[in-house]
Amino acid sequence: MNVLVTAGPTREPIDPVRFLTNRSSGKMGYAVAEAFAKAGHTVLLVSGPTSLDVPDYVDFVPVTTAAEMHEVVGHHLKRMDIAVFVAAVADYTPAKVAPQKIKKEGDSLMLELVKTKDILGSARGEFGFAGTLVGFAAETENLEANARRKLTGKGCDLVVANDVSEEGRGFDSHGNEVTLCFPDRTLELPHAPKSELAKDLVETILDLHLTKIST
Ligand code: PMT
Helix, strand or coil, X not given: CEEEEEXXXXXXXXXXXXXXXXXXXXXXXXXXXXXXXXXXXXEEEEECCCCCCCCCCEEEXXXXXXHHHHHHHHHHHHHCCXXXXXXXXXXXXXXXXXXXXXXCCCCCCCCCEEECXXXXXXXXXXXXXXXXXXXXXXXXXXXXXXXXXXXXXXXXCEEEEEECCCCCCCCCCCEEEEEEECCCCEEEEEEEEHHHHHHXXXXXXXXXXXXXXXX
């Protein structure tokens, strides 16, 4: 199978020395990419800035901003069988990037932000992707209800939800614990190292894909 995985954070520049980002380390997405490659599949990893090594036998496109990730994913998605969106993409980006370092002048500073394009949300419509589509949901409340809204709203076959308010899971942790939200059922995967969890996820996603293409 041809598999695209997004991973890591995005960085949205404010001025030449500052940016908006989040706590994603890339560990979960890189583990998923590695598990697909180890299972013999052709993997393209599109990643925001991380300090991780690219897994062996994985093709890699580094990006910085949400707009760059949108463009790269849009370019490659149509030829993929499976796409897994693990990246923590900025939902908002500065309306304009200051050409020079912003000076410390007043007591407060207003920064105007505009919405970024939803890459996962563009997969079915704008990018015409018909393969198996897996999103992630990072939530701090109402985990399953919020994940299910993403499942239907973004046309996914599966949303992998993680409660990122808990210690030891979610952002920048070694392990994770996830709730798999399928259209017709829910499955819990207990706490495990991200590398182990990724193997189970890959098996589940491949089963889902085989069922989808055989019906
Ligand atoms: O990288 P780690 O430190 O290992 O942490 C892993 C993780 C917590 C980042 C990962 O497990 C995770 O939850 N990833 C999704 C993070 C997220 O941004 O979730 P969200 O609920 O805001 O977004 C929902 C889905 O839409 C995600 O699949 C996201 O990739 C996608 N999205 C969001 C916004 C956007 N503009 N484009 C997108 O494609």
